[in-house]
Amino acid sequence: MTLGSATRVFVVAAWGEGVNLTNGSTSDLTELAVAASAWHAGVSLAKLGDVAPFLEVSAMALAHQRGPDHAVAEKWRRYLEPGHRLDLQMIRAAHAEPRLRMxxxxxxxxxxxxxxxxxxxxxxxxxxxxxxxxxxxxxxHRGEEFSLEPSYSAEEAAASVVARMPASWGPAIAGTDHDLRDRES
Known part of the structure; x- marks a missing residue:
């Protein structure tokens, strides 16, 4: 009989305000403890990669850390990139509407x-x-039966969304829908 050995791996994901900020894995418990200590001490995401190279920090996570307006701008930037597999006409029309862009x-x-x-x-x-x-x-439209009629151009569709938005909506806040509801109550 032969005995095999299994490799121990610690998988880490750090979330904050409903956003995956970093993730990675290591088999070194000391590396994990150093990362946890740095995180607990408030090391920024940008510097966390220096302290714990096994952790990945995306540009989107860094944008979230800079604030909700940066996160919104980064997401729109990604969607507007050439080669993205989205309907660019729809994305551009929505982005052209200042209230949707927020x-x-x-x-x-x-x-x-x-x-x-x-x-x-x-x-x-x-x-x-x-x-x-x-x-x-x-x-x-939320709370209404979905219908294919009327159909709109991309610009008309974006304008229709804006027309249904209460004046108090926007810009987006950091956090989750639950945080938003707490703020509004």
Whole structure:
């Protein structure tokens, strides 16, 4: 009989305000303790990689740490990059609307959603734009039955979303939908 050995691995993910800030893995318990101590001491994400090289810190996480306006701008920047597999006409039309540009965008099944907060779970009270093909779009208004009619141009769809937004909505706040609701109550 032969005995095998298993490798011990510590998997780490650090979250804050509904955002995955860093993750990684190490088999060295000392490395993990140094990272945890640095995190507890308040080391910035930008410097955490120097202290614990096994941890990955994304540009998006760094943007979140700088504040909600930076997180929103970074997400829009990513969506507007050439080669992104999103409907650029829809993204550009929504981004051209100043009130939508202040919200945190996300996508699901090709549709463009807007959140009044930057962390998960996102707010789901803002209408969403759904591509129909052939340069036409539907708008899914919260609390209403989804309909393909009327169909809009990308610009009309973005304007329709803005028209349904209360004046008090925006800019997006750091945190989750729960944090947003707590602030509003």
């Amino acid at each position: 919200l945190f965008p996300s996508t699901s099944h090709g549709s463009l959603h807007f959140s009044r907060c930057t962390g998960w779970p996102f707010s789901r009270d803002v209408s969403a734009i759904c591509p129909l093909g052939d340069g036409r779009y539907a708008v899914r």
